[in-house]
Amino acid sequence: MNMPSSGIIPLDKLLGGEGYPERSSILVVGPPGIGKEALGYWFTHIGLVQNDFSIYVTRLSSREVLQDVKAFGVDFSQRVPFWYASDNNAQVKLNINDLAALSYNIKDILKKNSERRIRIVTDVLSSLLMLNPPETIYKFLTQLFEDVKQYDAITLATLEEGMHPPQVLAAMQQLFDGVIELRLYEEGLRVLPLLRVRKMRGIAPQPGYYNFTFVKTGMEISAYGK
Amino acid sequence: MVSTGLSSLDQLVGGDGYPDRSVVLAVGAPGLGKEALSYWFTHSGLLQGDFCLYVTRHSVSEVLKNAKAFGLDFGSRVPFWIARDGGELKCNVKDLTSLSFNIKEVLRKNSDRRIRIVVDTLSALLMLNSPETIYNFLSTLFDDVKRYDVVLLGTVEDGMHQPQTLVAMQELFDGVVEFRLYEEGLRVTPLLRIRKMLGVQPQPGYYSFSFTSSGMEVSAYAK
Amino acid sequence: MVSSLDAFSYLVGIITISIQGYSTYWALTIRRTLFIHLYRAQALGIAIVGLVYAASELGSVLYYNARVLTFNPILSVIALALLCIFYWIDKSMSSARRSNPLLRDTAKWSKARIALWPLIVVMESLLFGSSLLGEFSGPPVPLSGVEGIILGLFGFLLALIVVPLVGVLLLPLASRRSGDATLRRQIRWFGAFALFVFGTVLLAPFTGSATATTFAQQVVGLVGGSGAGYALYRSAKSLVPLNKMAGTE
Numbered sequence: 001m002n003m004p005s006s007g008i009i010p011l012d013k014l015l016g017g018e019g020y021p022e023r024s025s026i027l028v029v030g031p032p033g034i035g036k037e038a039l040g041y042w043f044t045h046i047g048l049v050q051n052d053f054s055i056y057v058t059r060l061s062s063r064e065v066l067q068d069v070k071a072f073g074v075d076f077s078q079r080v081p082f083w084y085a086s087d088n089n090a091q092v093k094l095n096i097n098d099l100a101a102l103s104y105n106i107k108d109i110l111k112k113n114s115e116r117r118i119r120i121v122t123d124v125l126s127s128l129l130m131l132n133p134p135e136t137i138y139k140f141l142t143q144l145f146e147d148v149k150q151y152d153a154i155t156l157a158t159l160e161e162g163m164h165p166p167q168v169l170a171a172m173q174q175l176f177d178g179v180i181e182l183r184l185y186e187e188g189l190r191v192l193p194l195l196r197v198r199k200m201r202g203i204a205p206q207p208g209y210y211n212f213t214f215v216k217t218g219m220e221i222s223a224y225g226k
Numbered sequence: 227m228v229s230t231g232l233s234s235l236d237q238l239v240g241g242d243g244y245p246d247r248s249v250v251l252a253v254g255a256p257g258l259g260k261e262a263l264s265y266w267f268t269h270s271g272l273l274q275g276d277f278c279l280y281v282t283r284h285s286v287s288e289v290l291k292n293a294k295a296f297g298l299d300f301g302s303r304v305p306f307w308i309a310r311d312g313g314e315l316k317c318n319v320k321d322l323t324s325l326s327f328n329i330k331e332v333l334r335k336n337s338d339r340r341i342r343i344v345v346d347t348l349s350a351l352l353m354l355n356s357p358e359t360i361y362n363f364l365s366t367l368f369d370d371v372k373r374y375d376v377v378l379l380g381t382v383e384d385g386m387h388q389p390q391t392l393v394a395m396q397e398l399f400d401g402v403v404e405f406r407l408y409e410e411g412l413r414v415t416p417l418l419r420i421r422k423m424l425g426v427q428p429q430p431g432y433y434s435f436s437f438t439s440s441g442m443e444v445s446a447y448a449k
Numbered sequence: 450m451v452s453s454l455d456a457f458s459y460l461v462g463i464i465t466i467s468i469q470g471y472s473t474y475w476a477l478t479i480r481r482t483l484f485i486h487l488y489r490a491q492a493l494g495i496a497i498v499g500l501v502y503a504a505s506e507l508g509s510v511l512y513y514n515a516r517v518l519t520f521n522p523i524l525s526v527i528a529l530a531l532l533c534i535f536y537w538i539d540k541s542m543s544s545a546r547r548s549n550p551l552l553r554d555t556a557k558w559s560k561a562r563i564a565l566w567p568l569i570v571v572m573e574s575l576l577f578g579s580s581l582l583g584e585f586s587g588p589p590v591p592l593s594g595v596e597g598i599i600l601g602l603f604g605f606l607l608a609l610i611v612v613p614l615v616g617v618l619l620l621p622l623a624s625r626r627s628g629d630a631t632l633r634r635q636i637r638w639f640g641a642f643a644l645f646v647f648g649t650v651l652l653a654p655f656t657g658s659a660t661a662t663t664f665a666q667q668v669v670g671l672v673g674g675s676g677a678g679y680a681l682y683r684s685a686k687s688l689v690p691l692n693k694m695a696g697t698e
Contacts, residue, residue: 021291031631031689032548033488059552068485086552096551127550130628138353142319146310149285162631162690163548170385173256174349177288184482186691191475193482194694199257202291204437207416209694214484414693 004052004117004154007042010221014197014210020178021202025145025155027125027172030182034193035214036158039180040121041074042218043156047119048079055109057122059096061087073216081121082109096127099140106144110151118153125172126160134168141175177201182212194224228342228377229274231266234444235403238433240426244401248424249368249378251348251396254405258416259437260381263403264344265293266441267379268305271342278305279332281345283319286312297439305344306332319350322363329367333374341376348395349383357391364398400424408432408447417447454664455514461671462510466503468678473499476685483689491544494537495639495685501530502646502681506674513662521660527650528576531612534643535569538616541624541636548629555623569611616643631690638684642677649673 003018012019020026030036040056047054058065062085069076083090084105092105102124110118128137148155159172161183173179179198184191194209209224227242236243244250254260264280271278282289286309290300307313308328315328325347333341351360371378382395384405396402402421407414417432432447451459473496480492508522542558554560617640624633649669657666 032544032629033483033485033689035484038484059550071486072484130550135353142350142354149311160548160629163629167386167388170255170383171349171353174383174386179256183692184479184689185694187694189474189478191478191482191691201288202295204295204297205257205259409693 004119005046005050006039007044007046008039008218010219011039014221015200016203020154020156021200023149023152023154024177024201025148025157025175026178026180027157027159027176028180028182029159029161029169029173029198031161031184034182034184035072036182037068037123038072038074038214038219039182040123040156040158041069041072041076043119044081044121045074045076047117048076048081050117052117052119053113054081054119055084055106055121056081057084057094057102057106057120057124059086059094059124059127061085062090063087072214084109094124096124096131099128099132099136103140103144103147107147110148110153114151116152118151120148120153120155122155122157125157126163129159129164129168129172134171138171138175145175173198185209192224195221228276228340229270230263231268231270232263232441234435234442235263235266238420238429238444239401239403239423244377244379245424245426247372247374247376248400249371249380249398250401250403250423251399252379252381252403252405253384253392253396253421254381254418255384255407258405258407259296260403260405261292261346262296262437262442264346264379264381265296265298267342268344269293269298269300271340272300272303272305274340276340276342277336279308279329279341279343280305280313281308281317281325281329281343281347282313283310283317283347283350285310296437308332317347319347319354322351322355322359326363326367330370333371333376337374339375341374343371343376343378345378345380348380349386352382352387352391352395357388357394361394361398364395368398396421401426406432415447418444454662454667457664458510458514458662458667461667461674462506462514464671465506465674465678468675469499469503469506469681472678472682472685473497473503475682476688479685479688487540487543487547488688491537491540492685492688494533494540495681495688497533498530498537498642499678499681499685501526501533502674502677505530506670509662509670523653524579525577528573530646531576531609532569532573534616535565535612537639538612538620539566541620541632541639542615545620545623545627545629545632548627548632549623550628553623553626555626556619558619558623565611565615572611613643616640631687635684635687638680638687641680642684645673645677645680649677 003020003022005019006012006015028036028039044054044056056065062083066076084092084094086094095101178200181196181198183194185194193212195212196209197206199205211222211224213220227245229243230236230239252260252263268278268280280289286307293300308315308317310317318324401423403418404421405416405418408417415434418435419432420429422428433444434447435442435444476492476496476499480489480496483489483492505526508518508526512518512521539562542555546552546554546558620636624636652669653666656669657663
């Protein structure tokens with residue numbers, strides 16, 4: 001019974017040993033530019049290496065994502081994920097305005113690949129929340145997770161901080177099994193990028209903050225002492 | 227009185243635990259650990275031989291795994307589950323009628339014992355229905371529930387609902403335990419307080435807390 | 450022995466340079482925490498705008514008070530400032546597109562910028578050069594000779610129209626469409642900065658001259674510079690959402 005690795009060894013350690021909880025939904029919250037997408041890239045990468053079925057659901061084109069992926073030093077050249085993206089090169093083309101199609105397509109893809117562990121990474125959540133009332137997206141995700149959790153699947157979604165009212169952010173955090181925050185903290189004249197595990201199913205609440213930086217092999221994480 | 231399952235909390239809420247035939251609400255932001263109250267409450271009930279009903283939007287395995295993280299192993303004695311998956315009955319947060327029916331049926335069949343009910347679906351219910359609908363749903367449910375020797379503990383998430391919705395919710399309950407993040411200058415500290423409790427004098431005090439494998443440690447917080 | 454006007458001017462210079470330096474510090478501090486190129490560039494934009502404003506103060510002091518410069522650098526500084534402001538506008542437009550849930554490209558900016566950049570660089574170079582031309586042809590005035598006047602006016606007017614046009618019309622539109630509250634805050638504060646600067650520049654001919662400063666001009670510079678500095682500092686702080694930490698006890 002191996003838990004799905006996050007793809008980043010120090011992060012796995014932080015989460016209690018092996019990685020994210022099985023069949024969980026993970027939310028990564030942070031401001032634009034801080035690099036939270038990289039958690040998704042490394043998560044997809046380890047999935048590809050372990051021969052899990054990895055699907056990347058993005059509002060950008062696969063080309064744009066690959067550019068960012070390369071900038072973080074992650075290698076998608078050997079094996080590529082299944083692209084559900086906005087360009088015509090993707091295996092499935094994403095229409096951000098069609099929730100029904102999004103739900104249907106994801107379920108269809110899951111059904112066709114149910115013999116393996118499935119990793120779903122997505123960056124569409126913030127856009128969906130800006131284009132629809134929060135209750136609609138809450139309902140949509142409740143239903144989607146119900147379907148997804150019937151499979152051996154983990155979902156990792158990124159959410160932009162600073163773009164949604166606190167109530168919406170709180171509602172999303174409630175919905176997910178695990179929430180990792182990469183945020184910037186002001187301390188006097190300093191600005192500190194710190195990681196926090198806001199909640200994680202199967203782990204007791206952790207109050208700690210951690211310094212982090214992205215390196216070619218993943219991340220370096222160290223406890224923030226205070 | 228019905229033990230909360232945590233001796234430190236029993237003392238805070240008036241001595242021996244939650245009042246008989248009461249409905250109590252635990253409200254707080256995510257990650258503060260309010261779900262632990264549900265686990266310890268259920269655990270204590272199982273030990274005492276009460277009938278424990280756990281209504282959750284999660285799957286049974288998810289709840290068990292999470293409870294383990296707080297040091298709780300339900301082991302041989304388990305509650306009656308109304309859950310998304312793995313329970314005796316299915317919990318469908320979109321179907322209030324069947325939810326209400328299921329709870330009442332379970333109560334009716336076990337009315338010979340003291341009953342403890344945990345409901346962790348309140349925030350989901352509030353998001354998927356109008357607050358008025360849920361207010362009515364809970365009013366009616368509590369009227370039914372209080373005909374039995376029942377204590378009900380519900381959890382609701384802070385920060386995700388309109389303030390007036392939370393106020394209205396709190397009105398429905400006999401007791402409210404609040405988990406907050408308290409801002410003081412540049413720092414923010416997690417604290418808990420007993421917002422109200424039936425039969426207990428109003429307590430303005432805040433307490434800092436931490437969860438251990440044997441329960442919860444609580445100490446008065448001086449501002 | 451320094452005249453009281455000079456002393457006051459030095460004081461104004463120190464104050465405004467400090468405030469602008471503070472906003473540059475914040476922009477660079479935040480830039481260090483970001484990993485994605487576009488957002489790093491946006492922070493850099495604010496930082497260099499602050500630097501250029503500080504440089505303009507320095508140039509003013511060196512010309513009017515220390516009398517080290519033999520020509521008024523104001524037009525060169527304006528040229529440099531407009532160039533840096535355009536850099537920030539470009540990055541902010543791209544950021545607004547990226548934040549936009551539908552990835553809407555307001556005014557087809559991703560294409561328009563390819564045409565605008567060479568134009569802006571040429572215009573600002575002309576304007577920048579017109580100050581120096583004045584120097585090379587002798588008299589310590591920024592514009593001299595018909596050629597100098599025409600080049601300066603061309604660069605000045607066009608630059609003064611294009612950059613603010615994009616900044617005032619397109620950028621707020623793009624940021625409103627993006628739905629990004631933090632970006633909108635950053636742009637609003639930058640707009641306040643631009644207003645202060647514009648106001649100061651507008652009042653300059655009425656309070657002083659191209660060759661000598663006055664107390665009135667310095668006071669306007671102090672108020673304008675402090676206001677602009679504060680607004681730029683707030684803009685820098687709005688590059689990202691900043692949080693407070695939760696204690697562990």
